[in-house]
Amino acid sequence: MPLKDSPRPSVTVDVIIFTLRDSDLQVLLIRRKYPPFEAVWAIPGGFVGIDESLEEAALRELEEETGVRDVYLEQLYTFGEVDRDLRGRVITVAYFALVPAAAIDPHAGSDATETGWWSVYDLPPLAFDHAEILAYALKRLRYKLEYTAVGFELLPGVFTLSELQAAYEIILREKLDKRNFRRKILGADIIEETEMYRTGEGRPARLYRFRDDAVAEVKARRLFP
C-alpha cells in the first residue's frame, strides 16, 4: 500500500538559540526578507527537505539564515495547531540550543535581511506563533536549569557560586536567596568544587565547575534517541 494521497501538511523546523549576554538572557532572531510577515522578526527556520532529517534541516536553516554552525541542538516540541500558519497547514518541529555568546558570530543569510540578539524580556513583535514557541522554550529552559547541568553551555569552565547564582537569577528572572540557592545547587549533584579560588576584593571565593557526569547526561539527552 502506497502512502495516502490525501492532503499533506507542510513541515518546518525552527531553531531557538539562547545565550547570556550583557547580564541578560537573549535569543537570536532574524528579520524576514519575504512575505508573509515580511520585515517582521522571527525565529530562524524553514521547510524540511524531502531528503534531509529534521535535525539536518534545522542545522541547514540556521546556517543559511544566520551563518551559525556547529551548534548542538536539542529537540524541544512539535507545534501542530491547525491554524498556526495563514498559508495553510504547517507543522513545525522546534529545536533549541544554549551557546556562549562569544562562540558564534551571526550574520544575515538568505531569507533574512538582518539578524540580532534580543532580550527575551523585551522582544519585538514576532511572526506566526513564534512568541508562543519562544515562551515555551523559555519555560523548558528554566525547568532544565533546575534539574540538570544545562547551564554549562552558558558559563565559563569555572565559576564562583555568586557568578552561578547571578546566571540563574537572569534566566529564572527571580532574586534567589543565597543560602537556599547554595544548598539546592550543591544538593543537586551537578557541580563540584575545584581547588581554585577567585581572588580580588574581599575574601577569595572558591571556584566550582559542572560535574563531568552531569554534563554528559545533558549531552546524551540532546541526541536522538
Added chain:
Amino acid sequence: MPLKDSPRPSVTVDVIIFTLRDSDLQVLLIRRKYPPFEAVWAIPGGFVGIDESLEEAALRELEEETGVRDVYLEQLYTFGEVDRDLRGRVITVAYFALVPAAAIDPHAGSDATETGWWSVYDLPPLAFDHAEILAYALKRLRYKLEYTAVGFELLPGVFTLSELQAAYEIILREKLDKRNFRRKILGADIIEETEMYRTGEGRPARLYRFRDDAVAEVKARRLFP
C-alpha cells in the same frame, strides 16, 4: 507567498500507552491489518488529517485502533529520519501516556486485527522503527520517574513505601536499596505521609500519597505549551 509546492513528507502520530499489570511494565500494541507490515505488531497510530491538531489525531487513532479514550497524552518526540518508512518520507510525532490497567479496556478497531498488552521486556517483532521509538519512550519514562510524580497514574491513591519501591523496581528494572530509595524519594518532595496505615502481617506500614503540587506539575507538563 503560498506554501512551497516541493514534495512534502507525510506526517503520522504514534501513541505509546504504558501500564503496570501483573507485576510487569506493559505496553499496548496492535496487530496491523494492512501492508506494509501486515499482521505485524505495532504502536497504535496513523496519518494526521489536514484539519486536526496533532493531539486530536493521536486521540482519534488511539480510539479507532484500540477503543481507548479519555487518556491524557504527553508529546514524547518527533522522529524524522529519512528512511524510517519504506513507503516514502514519513515523519511521526510520538505521544505517550501512563494509565492504570483497570481504567481502560482495549479492543481491536479499524486498521488492527488484534490489540494486546505486551511486556516491554518481552516484545514481539515490531513494524517500522517502532522498537526504537518504544525504547526511547521507556528511557524517558524512567527519567521522569526519578524526577517527577509521573508514577501517580500507575499506583492507587495511597501506597506503602514498599509498594512504591516495587513499582519503581519494575519500571527501572533494577533492584533498589531500601534505605537509599526511601531517602531519595522522600527527599524529592513528590510524596507525603498520610495518617493511614496498611495492616496485616508484621508491623503496620505507613501509607503515602503523591503530593498535589507534584501531580499538578506533571499534569501541567502534558498540555501544550
